[in-house]
Amino acid sequence: MTDDLMKSSGSGDAGNSTHADEQRLYPKVRFRGFDEPWKKVKLGEISEKITQKNNNSCSQFPVLTNSAEYGIVYQKDFFDKNIAINTDNYYVVHTEDFVYNPRISKQAPYGPIRVNHLKTGVMSPLYYIFKIKDDFNIGFFEFLFIGNKWHKFMYQNGDSGARSDRYAIKDKVFNKLPIYIPQKIEEQKLIFEINHKINSLLYLQQRKLELISALEKGLGQIIKQQNNKYGITFSLNNFLEIPPQIQARIKNKNQLLTVKLNLQGLARGVQRDTLSLGSTKYFIRHTGELIFGKQNIFNGSIALITKEFDGLATSNDVPSLKISNINPQFLFYLLKNPDFWKHTELIATGTGSKRVHIHDLLKLHIKIIPDAKYQAKIVSLSRNFEKIVLNQQIIVKECEKTKQFLLQNLFI
Incomplete structure (x- = not known):
């Protein structure tokens, strides 16, 4: 967190107040220089419903819709359709308006979202469309509406339909939604800016992860092509064999793998x-x-045992095989390709719960480039990519944690 943020419990009247309602007027974390309590208002007091209808028999604007029937989820779920349909009853939507699906369900517990990717569009009157009055920072509300507080109120006050998990929200309920907002627009702006920055950073880091993962996948395709072109066909029994079976004395489940x-x-x-x-x-x-798991190898239940798991035990339903005459990491790199392990379902036998038995697995053929130096280079490249992807995944998770912290503590 930046130095501009501070715990509200140590400032202003909040630290000395014992009244529950008064305590609720202060967020857990806020920017320095803002000590006054927030104000409680109803959404209908600070918003206006959009009722302007499209005057054209056919849409001259993009038609806004979303991918889920119940509950608008995220802005990315919108897509534009330039379709020739009668949109006389459609409402005109502008940038910075908010849209909400008043039919909510447990599967879509999300509040309104801000339209920010087009100048003008039209939307079905089935949706509730509104704008925030000019006296407030619109961006503040963009993040205020994220979370379960909105959903909880709507779910408790909506009218249930034929299905108990779906509720319809009427305008009067919508307008009664209690929300807390800073009295000063400057604080509203600061809250929006820090959330917008972490949101943008998270998007960039997620995009970076996607690109790195795409590069890793591309490397796999190149290796696959080289293997198919220059590889020699071997059966797996050239590289895999059943090791001596030493029975384990198991005293607790932590000894199992x-x-x-x-x-x-x-x-x-x-x-x-x-x-x-x-x-x-x-x-x-x-x-x-x-x-590998006999019952689940075709579901990706396959791995190479590392040092931290040495000496642990499994039943014969999860056998292990000794690797020889090849770089073990290289062989595993080939076997963990979905083209291989998904294919093993074809050799699974049995009724009910099918299994892939060892003798059938060892008969499978695979193309391999036998050059040891080549195998070592591929293993090195693969490991480097795995490290980069793992590090990027950690960065994305940290950004997600920061975003969640801000949403939980900067708002009431």
């Missing part, structure tokens, strides 16, 4: 609380071995 789905790696312990340790035989698995 789980292979997650969708290439999400490994985890210590098991998810099932009902697991009985004494009813199953478990075998020790070691670093560098390829491990």
Whole structure:
């Protein structure tokens, strides 16, 4: 946080007040120099409903719509349609107007959103369209409307329909929505600016992550093409074999190993609380071995055992295989491609819960470039990309945390 922000509990009258209503007039965090309490108003007092209708038989403006039937979610869900339909009853929408779907559901707990990507459009009268009066900072309300406080009020005061999880909001309810706003427009502007900046930063970091991930995917495609063109076909039994099976003495679930789905790696312990340790035989698995779930390899339950999981155990439903005659990381790089592990469902056998058995897996063929130096370079490139992607994911998460902190603490 910047030095301009401070805890409101240590300033002004809020720190000395014991009255609950008075306490609610102060946000948890605010900018320095603003000590006066916020004011409580009703939305209808500071907004005006848009009722201007389109005068053309066909739309001369983009038609605004959204991807979800119930509840407008985010601005990105809007798309423009230049379609020749009768829009006489459509309302004209301008930049900085707010739109809201008065039919809400638990699946779409979002408040109004600000229209900011076009000059003029038209929108179905099924939506509630309004603008904030000129005495206030519009950007402040853009972020005020994000969150569950809005949804909770509407959900509690709406009229339920045939389905109990959907509610229709009438204008009179909409106008009674209680909101808290700073008395000074300067504080409203500062709150908008800091939220807008973190929003913009988050978008840029998310976009950066998308581009890096696209580059990583592009590298995978290049390697795949090279493998198909220059690789030699081998069966997996040239590189994989069943290691000696040493039974483990399991005293607690932390000695067990789980292979997650969708290439999400490994985890210590098991998810099932009902697991009985004494009813199953478990075998020790070691670093560098390829491990997979017989029932879920075609769902991405495949991994390479790393040092932190060495010595943990699994049942024979989650076997491990020793890797030899190839760079283990390179082989795993090829096997973790969805083109491989999704294909394994074709060799799964059994009724009900199908399994991929080891002897069937080892018969599968794969193209490999046998040059050790080439394999080492591919592994190095892959690891570097994984690190970059991981670091960028951490940055995005930190931006998301900061955004959430601001939304939870700068508003009442």
